[in-house]
Amino acid sequence: MMKVLIADSIASSAVAKLKEEFEVVEHHYTPEELLSEIGKYHAVIVRSATKIPREVIEAGTKLKVIGRAGVGVDNIDVGTATKKGIYVVNSPRASTISVAEMTIALILALGRRVVQASIRTKRGEWPKKEFMGMELFGKKLGFVGCGRIGSEVAVRALAFGMKPIIYDPYLPPELFLKFGADEIIDLGELFEKSDFITIHALLNDETRGMISDREFDLMKPTAYLVNCARGGIVDEEALYVALKEGKIAGAALDVFTVEPVKESKLFELENLYVSPHVAASTKEAQERAGSITAEQIRLVLLGKLPEFCVNARDLKQS
DSSP states (O other), X not given: OOEEEEOSOOOHHHHHHHHXXXXXXEOOOOHHHHHHHGGGOSEEEEOSSSOBOXXXXXXXXXXXXXXXXXXXXTTBOHHHHHHTTOEXXXXXXXXXXXXXXXXXXXXXXXXXXXXXXXXXXXXXXXXXXXXXXXXXXXXXXXXXOOSHHHHHHHHHHHHTTOEEEEEOTTSOHHHXXXXXXXXXXXXXXXXXXXXXXXXXXXXXXXXXXXXXXXXXXXXXXXXXXXXXXXXXXXXXXXXXXXXXXXXXXXXXXXXXXXXXOSOOGXXXXXXXXXXXXXXXXXXXXXXXXXXXXXXXXXXXXXXXXXXXXXXXXXXXXX
8 A cells, every 4th residue: 555644734634535545644754754764655745844855855765746735845856856757746726815815914914013002002001193004095015926826915905995016927918907907027116116015926046035135225115025925035134124224114924034933133123023934824724735735645646647736847858
């Protein structure tokens, strides 16, 4: 019987489904343990905690498929997997709504300074005059990338009367029209015009560190930045300087360059909101992610083609 490792927890219903046809082991190995144990498994499922680097893939002599219960696969060496003929599958639609809602929640919280107001009121203060907020109505929301999640954010932003402006070289022209958005060819122009900026791009060589000192210098001093996409896209040192010196009004991060974060000088700043990579952490999203990923694993192990395979084209060519 083929053996499946679930290295990071997924929905129990998805685990039960896999157990109907395969031997399933649920265990979070240390990196060293994973390297020595991976050779026993035909498939492995991870979320964001477990890394699947080159050496693990090379040691996985039985591996047929690696599943990511989520969207981003930057914790998996996809290139090595492809060379070994191993499918890398994910669940790109599972957390779309949850991340979009979190993005809107952070935009609202920043505009009304919800966190600071709550903390100070609980201290017994009543600083009403200090908390003049900002309406979202009529404000320009800049999108750095506008795929599945960005599109859902745009729909919700329109309901608040915001004006989307979008930088996404891969977005079909008809979607710009759908959102009533200005197509921004120059990313710098987006930073100059936006009242709020939200990131919805994958982390790769093109996007790593793409928002740094120069980009913050272009932003309005009243602008807010939200990142629920991937850590590493925003240069955290540059963000610290921008927030400390008032180059922008505030920011909210759900993701960081290195996770988990134990301490950071960013945490000293009142105009920064943070959360521990939880934008996709809703019951509904996790149920969908587990179910979709489990089904992709099942298809590959049964000799069928998966629906969501990030390296399908390269596998065909190899």
